[in-house]
Amino acid sequence: MQNSGQFAPFERLTISNQSLEAIRHHLHQYPELRYEEKQTAAFIADALNTLNIPFEAGIGGTGIVATLRGTATAQNETGTIIGFRTELDALPITEPNDFPHRSRHQGVKHACGHDGHMTILLGLAAYLSENRDFDGTVRFIFQPAEEGGAGAKRMMEDGLFQRFPMQHVFSLHNWPELAPNTVGVMTGPIMAGGYTIEVSVRGTGGHGATPYACTDQLNIAVQILNQMQSFMARRLPPFNPAVLSITRFAGGEANNVIPDEVRFDGTIRLFDAIAAKIIQDEMPDLIKGIAKSWGAEADVRIEEYYPPTISEKNATDLVAQAAHNLGLAVATPETGLRPAMTSEDFSFMLQEVPGCYFWLGQGGEHGLHHPYYDFNDQILPAGVALYAEIARLALQIVKHQS
Ligand SMILES: [Zn+2]
Numbered sequence: 001m002q003n004s005g006q007f008a009p010f011e012r013l014t015i016s017n018q019s020l021e022a023i024r025h026h027l028h029q030y031p032e033l034r035y036e037e038k039q040t041a042a043f044i045a046d047a048l049n050t051l052n053i054p055f056e057a058g059i060g061g062t063g064i065v066a067t068l069r070g071t072a073t074a075q076n077e078t079g080t081i082i083g084f085r086t087e088l089d090a091l092p093i094t095e096p097n098d099f100p101h102r103s104r105h106q107g108v109k110h111a112c113g114h115d116g117h118m119t120i121l122l123g124l125a126a127y128l129s130e131n132r133d134f135d136g137t138v139r140f141i142f143q144p145a146e147e148g149g150a151g152a153k154r155m156m157e158d159g160l161f162q163r164f165p166m167q168h169v170f171s172l173h174n175w176p177e178l179a180p181n182t183v184g185v186m187t188g189p190i191m192a193g194g195y196t197i198e199v200s201v202r203g204t205g206g207h208g209a210t211p212y213a214c215t216d217q218l219n220i221a222v223q224i225l226n227q228m229q230s231f232m233a234r235r236l237p238p239f240n241p242a243v244l245s246i247t248r249f250a251g252g253e254a255n256n257v258i259p260d261e262v263r264f265d266g267t268i269r270l271f272d273a274i275a276a277k278i279i280q281d282e283m284p285d286l287i288k289g290i291a292k293s294w295g296a297e298a299d300v301r302i303e304e305y306y307p308p309t310i311s312e313k314n315a316t317d318l319v320a321q322a323a324h325n326l327g328l329a330v331a332t333p334e335t336g337l338r339p340a341m342t343s344e345d346f347s348f349m350l351q352e353v354p355g356c357y358f359w360l361g362q363g364g365e366h367g368l369h370h371p372y373y374d375f376n377d378q379i380l381p382a383g384v385a386l387y388a389e390i391a392r393l394a395l396q397i398v399k400h401q402s
């Protein structure tokens with residue numbers, strides 16, 4: 001990996017649109033994969049040092065937590081404490097774009113906009129360090145490994161909320177499906193919980209010419225796969241939506257040998273404990289039962305990796321209010337906004353501390369994780385303003401005349 005080089009726009013302590021864009025482009029050029037965000041964390045640490053905001057690094061790997069206490073806070077008190085979180089990591093995708101700020105790291109790219117999220121959080125840090133006359137404390141959480149690495153959970157296992165208590169946590173994510181600067185909010189689940197499912201069908205294989213003398217694991221596995229989809233359609237109430245996708249299927253090596261074992265795996269996405277319980281309690285029995293009826297056996301492993309992302313009502317109302325105050329368009333379930341079936345590890349933080357995860361529309365023709373995707377710089381100012389307004393509402397920042 002190349003060195004990220006000299007870059008210190010925060011020396012000017014400005015949050016002009018140009019400097020936000022410059023920071024975003026710099027971060028985009030030097031993306032790093034989950035738990036390898038060393039240069040990225042060093043860049044964040046540099047910026048926080050320049051802003052004179054104390055921080056601790058190395059939390060849950062490359063994570064950083066910075067803390068800014070308002071000057072209007074009563075002596076020896078912290079006041080209300082709120083946290084804002086961003087992700088540090090990029091994806092194993094080769095960047096096909098040829099714009100000047102394209103990725104300089106072969107095979108790695110910020111295709112989820114975490115470069116933009118980091119920039120917005122640094123913009124908030126810059127803004128609050130210059131407008132510090134608030135009553136309370138703001139924490140800035142820079143989290144590793146959102147993309148499948150559960151970095152949020154790792155930070156929590158490293159004592160995130162014990163070492164740095166918070167009463168509310170907030171995180172935005174850019175959202176290509178919404179128009180630029182439209183804020184998408186909803187109380188309750190906004191992103192699905194994710195489960196992995198792994199199935200292994202084992203029996204006695206044999207010659208392809210004599211299936212009657214053995215058990216045909218491939219044929220059994222295909223029946224199981226079809227019955228699993230029937231299960232999703234017939235056993236789950238329509239009020240508890242869930243999807244199952246088997247995405248990998250492996251077994252057999254020759255055209256005349258019935259293999260002893262066939263394996264397949266995939267993902268389940270759902271929004272609540274009812275669907276999770278039905279699937280976990282009943283689906284393994286169905287799978288094992290089908291295998292048994294053909295004289296084979298099956299092993300089933302269903303494991304949660306990210307819980308549903310659930311926003312608390314008061315924090316969500318506060319985000320909507322902040323968006324209204326700034327004159328931004330707000331999308332809600334009443335205007336047709338729907339939760340996403342994808343998952344998000346901020347869900348772990350929301351299980352412990354009430355808060356809100358919300359979307360900031362960015363438009364564009366490419367969705368998240370698409371090779372051509374790029375964060376829309378035009379939403380950077382709104383992102384910073386939105387975070388600042390959320391902080392103002394949550395902490396009632398004292399206005400002072402200058
Ligand atoms: Zn992503």
Ligand SMILES: [Zn+2]
Pocket residue numbers: 087112113114146173
């Ligand atoms: Zn993301």
